[in-house]
Amino acid sequence: MIEVKNLTKRYGDKQAVNDISFKVEKGEILGFLGPNGAGKSTTMNMLTGYISSTSGQILINGVDILEDPKKAKSFIGYLPEIPPLYMDMTVDAYLSFMFDLKKCKLPRKAHLKDVCDLCKITAVRGRLIRNLSKGYKQRVGLAQALINNPPVLILDEPTVGLDPNQIIEIRTLIKKLGKTHTVILSSHILPEIQAVCDKIIIINKGVVAANGTAEEIAKNITNEHKMTLRIEGSTGTAADKQQVADAIRALPGVKYVRADMEREKGIYDYDVEAEENVDIRRSLNDLCREKGWNILMLQLSDLTLEDIFLKITMGETLSDSQKNSKPAPKIDISVKDGELVASTAKADEAPAAEDESADAEEKENGGDQ
Amino acid sequence: MGAIYRREMQAFFISGIAYVFLAVFFLFSGIFFFNGVLGMGTSEVSAMFSSMFIIVLFLIPILTMKLMSEEKKNRTDQGLLTAPVGLWSIVLGKYFAALTLFAIAEAIVFIYALILGYLGNVIWSTLIGNYIAMLFLGAAFIAVGLFISSLTENQMAAAVASMLALFMLYLMDSLARNVKNATVSKIMTSLSFYSRYLEFTRGVFSLSSIVFFVSAAFLFNFLTVRVLDKRRWG
Numbered sequence: 001m002i003e004v005k006n007l008t009k010r011y012g013d014k015q016a017v018n019d020i021s022f023k024v025e026k027g028e029i030l031g032f033l034g035p036n037g038a039g040k041s042t043t044m045n046m047l048t049g050y051i052s053s054t055s056g057q058i059l060i061n062g063v064d065i066l067e068d069p070k071k072a073k074s075f076i077g078y079l080p081e082i083p084p085l086y087m088d089m090t091v092d093a094y095l096s097f098m099f100d101l102k103k104c105k106l107p108r109k110a111h112l113k114d115v116c117d118l119c120k121i122t123a124v125r126g127r128l129i130r131n132l133s134k135g136y137k138q139r140v141g142l143a144q145a146l147i148n149n150p151p152v153l154i155l156d157e158p159t160v161g162l163d164p165n166q167i168i169e170i171r172t173l174i175k176k177l178g179k180t181h182t183v184i185l186s187s188h189i190l191p192e193i194q195a196v197c198d199k200i201i202i203i204n205k206g207v208v209a210a211n212g213t214a215e216e217i218a219k220n221i222t223n224e225h226k227m228t229l230r231i232e233g234s235t236g237t238a239a240d241k242q243q244v245a246d247a248i249r250a251l252p253g254v255k256y257v258r259a260d261m262e263r264e265k266g267i268y269d270y271d272v273e274a275e276e277n278v279d280i281r282r283s284l285n286d287l288c289r290e291k292g293w294n295i296l297m298l299q300l301s302d303l304t305l306e307d308i309f310l311k312i313t314m315g316e317t318l319s320d321s322q323k324n325s326k327p328a329p330k331i332d333i334s335v336k337d338g339e340l341v342a343s344t345a346k347a348d349e350a351p352a353a354e355d356e357s358a359d360a361e362e363k364e365n366g367g368d369q
Numbered sequence: 370m371g372a373i374y375r376r377e378m379q380a381f382f383i384s385g386i387a388y389v390f391l392a393v394f395f396l397f398s399g400i401f402f403f404n405g406v407l408g409m410g411t412s413e414v415s416a417m418f419s420s421m422f423i424i425v426l427f428l429i430p431i432l433t434m435k436l437m438s439e440e441k442k443n444r445t446d447q448g449l450l451t452a453p454v455g456l457w458s459i460v461l462g463k464y465f466a467a468l469t470l471f472a473i474a475e476a477i478v479f480i481y482a483l484i485l486g487y488l489g490n491v492i493w494s495t496l497i498g499n500y501i502a503m504l505f506l507g508a509a510f511i512a513v514g515l516f517i518s519s520l521t522e523n524q525m526a527a528a529v530a531s532m533l534a535l536f537m538l539y540l541m542d543s544l545a546r547n548v549k550n551a552t553v554s555k556i557m558t559s560l561s562f563y564s565r566y567l568e569f570t571r572g573v574f575s576l577s578s579i580v581f582f583v584s585a586a587f588l589f590n591f592l593t594v595r596v597l598d599k600r601r602w603g
Contacts, residue, residue, distance in 0.1 A: 048451040052601045074453035084448030086376070088383050100372030101452045144448065 001026045001182040002047070002152060007056035009042050009206075016042045018206040019056070024199070026151070029178040031197030032186035039206040040186040041081055044156045047184065048078040060152060074102070077150035077181075081157050083141025087130040091121060091140055094129060095147065104148040111147070119143040119173065135166040142173070153183045159192060171196055227281075228260070229270045230297035231288065236266035245270060247287060253278035267296065373449070373462025374469075377436065381470055390431055394474045397424045402481045412489045414481075415570040418499045422566055425507055426539055430531035432470060433514030434524040436463045437593070442522040450601070456594045464515055464590055471507040475500060495572040502569030505582035506562065510535055512589035519596045538562045 002024040009017040017039040024030045032040045045051045047058055049065045049072065058065045058072075065072040086094055095112050104111065116122045119139045124132060129140060138158065145153055158174065159167045174196055177183060187193050193200055194214055202210040229248075233240025241259045249257045253274050260269035274280045281298065288295050381387035398421060405417045440446040449459050479500060485491050513534060518527040542564050545557035558564065562585075565578040 045447075050447055050451050050601065070453045070455065073451055076451065078447070078451045080444065080447040080451075082444045082447075084443075084445040086380070086445055087443070088380065089376075093379070097372055097376045098448070098452075100375070101449070101454060103453060 001028075001061060002184065003057075003059040004043075004047070005057045005059075007043065007046060007058065008054045009039075009046060009051070010054045015206050017046070017053075020203070020206075020208055021056075022201055022208070022211065024182055024184060026182055027179065028199055029174070029183040029185060029197045031193035031200045032184065032203060033188070033190065033193045033200055034186075034203040034209075035188055038188075038203045040188075040203060041156055042206075043203070044078075044080075044154055044184070044186060048076055048154055049073050050078075050080075074148075075150055076152045076154055077145035077147070079141045079145040079153075079155045079158055081160070083137055083144070085129045085137060085140060085144075088128065090126055090128055091116075091132070092125045094140065095125075095143060098144045098147050102148040106148065111149075115143045115146050118146065120169070135162050138162060138166075138170065142170070146177075151182060153177060153181045155183065155185045157186055157188070159187070159189070167192070226271070226273045226300070228297070228299045229272055229284070229295065230263060230267060231270060232267045232294040232296055234292055238262075240266070241268050244268070244293065247291065248272060248284065251280055251283050251287060253280050253283075264296070269297075370454070370458040370462040370465075373454075373459055374466050377463050377466030378469065380435075381432075381466065384435070386431060386435070387470055390428055390470065391474055391477075393431075394424065394428055395477065398478050398481070406481070406485065412485050412491050414485070414496060414499060415572070417481075418503065418570040419567060421503060422506070422539065422563060425503065425510060426535045427532060429467075429471070429507060429510040429535065430514050430517075430528045432467045433511055433518050433531060434528035435518070436467065436515055437519035438521050438524045438527045441519075442524075450597070456597050457590075459597070460515070460590055460593045464511060464586075467511045467515065468508055471511065472504060475504055475507070492572070494574070498569050498572070498574045501574075502566055502578070505579050506566050509562065509582040509585040509589075512586040512593075513538075516589040516593045516596070519593045 004023070005021050007017055007020045008015070020039075020043060022030070032043065034040050042051070046053045047060070047065070049069045052066060060072040061075045063072040063075070086097075089097070092112075095115065096108070099108055099112060113122075116125055119142050121136060121139050121143055124136055124140075129137065132140065138161075142155070142158065145155070155174065159170050162170065171192065174183060174185060178196070178198075185193070185196060197214060199213050200210070201208055231240075231244050233244050245257050245259045248254060248270065254272060255275050256271075256273040258271045260271055263269050272280070272284075284298075285295065287293075381390075398417075401417045401420045401424075405420065406412070406414055440449065450456075482491065482496050482500070485496070486493075514527075514531040517531045517534060518524070521527050521530070538560075539562065541557050541561040545554045545561070548554040548557060562582075565575070565581055568575045568578055
């Protein structure tokens with residue numbers, strides 16, 4: 001449906017997008033993930049024909065966007081980062097204008113009604129766009145993209161600036177649309193991409209840093225067998241700490257155990273690391289059953305996409321400080337045959353990243369009360 | 370083109386620009402008509418029409434200032450440029466919307482001709498020639514204003530720059546007189562909008578001047594299209 005070959009965009013000396021290639025099949029949702037300024041919007045603007053590429057080729061439904069822009073554009077519904085809304089028009093007048101602009105041949109009244117129902121903006125159809133809330137404006141922008149039922153939807157940060165409820169609504173809508181459309185979606189928010197997309201492209205400094213399905217990317221980084229345990233010992237005092245830690249350490253395959261803080265009264269957390277390719281969860285369970293301890297929590301601290309993302313962004317800040325020296329250092333992630341391979345992270349760096357991501361997660365879930 | 374034309378026409382009236390434009394146009398043309406024609410007890414309209422040049426010069430930028438600059442500023446140009454329409458459709462849609470509003474203003478001012486016709490003897494061919502000349506002058510000026518509007522994101526800058534540019538065109542004759550180089554001077558005179566327009570007020574219907582105005586309109590619309598096209602490659 002969409003084919004991008006060696007896409008490059010240069011602004012003067014600055015390489016905004018450098019040699020990006022990918023393919024999106026019909027009915028797929030592709031997520032573009034990257035920090036701000038990574039080249040996501042530039043890529044999307046090229047895909048939609050708003051700006052031209054310096055080199056490379058874009059085929060939409062087999063049509064080259066530079067050779068037959070009108071035809072290629074007719075396949076695309078585009079929601080730019082800032083929705084192209086005319087503030088002094090009513091929602092109805094605006095959608096009607098877009099209907100004409102896209103030379104839509106569908107029955108006007110019924111089609112606009114469908115689109116409004118889908119985006120849940122029926123209630124505000126008569127209102128001036130100027131007076132709508134940010135969430136509604138975004139939805140009007142989405143409605144505009146849906147007019148004429150384009151087979152391809154390109155959405156640039158569709159949830160930015162929305163409140164959590166609206167974010168969930170838009171996500172659900174995008175997922176629903178993904179069943180009938182080919183969707184490309186960009187975001188710098190990882191859970192969003194994970195929640196919605198079939199395929200993920202991580203882009204940084206204008207180059208593809210990782211490319212694959214969400215599972216593929218996750219699977220390739222789960223070789224660090226680290227976990228956090230919360231175990232209730234038999235005495236419920238600090239004496240448990242040593243006893244439990246020693247017992248776990250004695251399990252085959254365990255490399256490292258560290259008793260952590262008292263998170264609940266008389267109950268301690270333990271950080272455990274096993275050797276690669278050894279799953280100690282079952283033997284751990286047996287041990288606890290035998291001793292009469294209770295496992296209250298077991299959390300695998302495999303690298304999540306969040307960690308990869310943090311690494312990439314850290315790589316970026318790193319290279320920012322050395323801007324004058326050559327291109328960005330290739331982060332600790334490399335791509336092999338479309339699969340993402342995380343080189344074993346430096347021991348002192350990885351835990352810090354995990355802590356940060358755990359904090360971020362906690363915040364997002366509104367703490368764990 | 371139709372969609373953009375209709376939207377711009379709506380926008381003129383919603384934003385109030387249309388009312389300001391029409392009101393000021395009627396006010397000044399009314400004053401010129403009253404003072405220069407009715408007050409003098411004559412049906413000689415050349416003075417009135419030559420004064421109209423100045424009004425058109427200052428009012429056209431008000432019509433055109435927003436047309437392209439606002440789109441860029443509000444990023445609505447992304448909607449237009451990613452829709453399956455060509456650049457010419459976008460530019461001409463806007464151009465003809467402004468031209469229509471100008472034509473409406475002129476059509477209403479035609480009432481002066483009817484008043485004159487009722488009061489005295491009118492040479493209709495000259496009078497109508499004047500109206501036609503004004504229409505084509507406006508057509509050329511609108512293209513200039515639209516072009517300047519496409520160069521900036523700031524509508525005030527577009528308005529002021531357009532007024533200056535049109536004023537320079539107006540001054541072209543007097544500037545040309547002070548240019549020593551005969552060739553340059555000649556080129557400048559031949560580019561003068563004002564002298565071409567004056568021919569009509571003197572009762573000469575000059576087809577070459579009409580062609581001149583139409584060419585100017587085409588040239589500036591073409592330049593606007595180039596500006597939009599070039600922005601994609603920036």
